Every structure is written in C-alpha cells, then in structure tokens.
Amino acid sequence: MVLNLLLPLAGLLAAALLWAAGAGWLAGVTPVASAFAPLATGEALLQLVHGRDLWEHVWLSLQRVAVGLLIALVLGVPLGVLTGLSAGFSRATTPLFQFARMISPLSWMPIAVMVLGVGDAPVYFLLAFAAVWPILLNTAAGVAQLDPNWLLLARSLSATRRETILRVILPGITAHILTGVRLAIGIIWIVLVPAEMLGVSAGLGYFILDARDRLAYSDLMAAILVIGALGYLLDHAARSLHRRWLHA
DSSP, X not given: OHHHHHHHHHHHHHHHHHHHXXXXXXXXXXXXXXXXXXXXXXXXXXXXXXSSHHHHHHHXXXXXXXXXXXXXXXXXXXXXXXHHHOHHHHHHHHHHHHHHXXXXXGGGHHHHHHHHOSSHHHHHHHHHHHHHXXXXXXXXXXXXTSOHHHHHHHXXXXXXXXXXXXXXXXXXXXXXXXXXXXXXXXHHHHHHHXXXXXXXXXXXXXXXXXXXXXXXXXXXXXXXXXXXXHHHHHHHHHHHHHHHHHTO
8 A cells, every 4th residue: 555655656756856857957058947947836836826817727628628528428429329330330430430530630720710710619629529539439339349138138128229229228338438538538638738729818728828928937837737637637537437337
C-alpha cells in the first residue's frame, strides 16, 4: 500500500527535478525562461487557484466537453448499434467511418468557422467529431461480441426490436460504451485547447492565448498544469465508472 503511494510520488518528484533543471539551463540561454520554472509557476498557480477568473474558464471548458461528449454519444451509440446489427450497413459505412476518423478534427477548424461562425458552435462540432469515433467503434464491437443466444431468446419471447435494443443489447454492451467514452474523453480533452482558440472569449484554450499575449508565462505554465490535472481527474472518473459497472 505504501509502495503504491510512494512510487507515483517518486515519479512526480523526478519529473519536477528535470523540469527545474531544464528551466534553469534555458534561463542561462534565454532569461525569459525563468518564468517557466517550477517556483514561478507554483506561485502563479496559487494566485490563480485563489482567484475567480481561472475557475470561470475551467467551468466553461468542462461545459463544452460535456456538450461535445453528449453529442458524440447521441450519434455514436445508435450508429454503432446499427453497424453491429446490420452486416449490409457495416460493409457500406465502415470504409467511410475509417476514412473520416483518420482526419484530424483540427483540420476542420477553418470549415467549422466558415459554416458555423465564431463562438461555441464550431467548438462543439470539433469536440463531437473527435469523440464520436471511439464511441461508435466500441459500440459496434460490443454488439458483435454479444452472445447470439441472448438475441435468439429475445426473439423467442416475441420482443420487439425496440425492446431488444433497450433491454438486451444496450445493457449487454454498456462496458464497451464506457470504454469508448473513456477513450473519447482523452481525445476530446486534447482537442479542447486548440478548439477554444476559435474566437471564443473564455475557456482554457482562450486563457492560454491570453497569457501568451500578456507575456504572463508563469500563468501559462500554471494553466498547463491545471489542464493536465483536470484531464487526469476526468480519465480517473471514467475508469472508476467502468470498473464499477464491471463489478456491479
């Protein structure tokens, strides 16, 4: 138990020492690099945490993640179920899905702005586009791995297609959907920061740009730490939900 706690702390300490050494070396070459050092970043982080501005940006970013993930679930789960149930639909759409998912969501940024304008709408589109593929593909994989006897039993009991999907298929593939959600959260969190540089006036991505423009490099590094910590917590929550479902 103690070892399980000490090993992660040792890893974090080693990373902090490397960070301090790298910042110190860079400061000798470029004096501005001293603003990126752990001490300056820690002081900036304490000020930001005790203020209100950072938390407003965090709240808006989390809202955008939730909306993007919800859109991806609404689109990805039904398409995944249909892909898993219909061999014809699967053959017709799998090449298209595989092609589309290999396109970086960020490459759609100019088109999203032209079509949807500036503001939250293009951000939602980019986040949903990034998140839909792991949800869709994991849902389809879950349907394909269902025990055929379950579907046969549902048919023998005269269950309608709607009842079969809601009472048999969805409960049977929930673990796969949660795996897709966890992967989607990881992708969506990476896409979030550049997506929030699309003309929005708040959010973590906007905060990064604003800190750069203000030459507040310590604030910028502090925001990077906040982004990493929030991403870790979101992934931890997704993993916990997945484990809880498996052991339910």
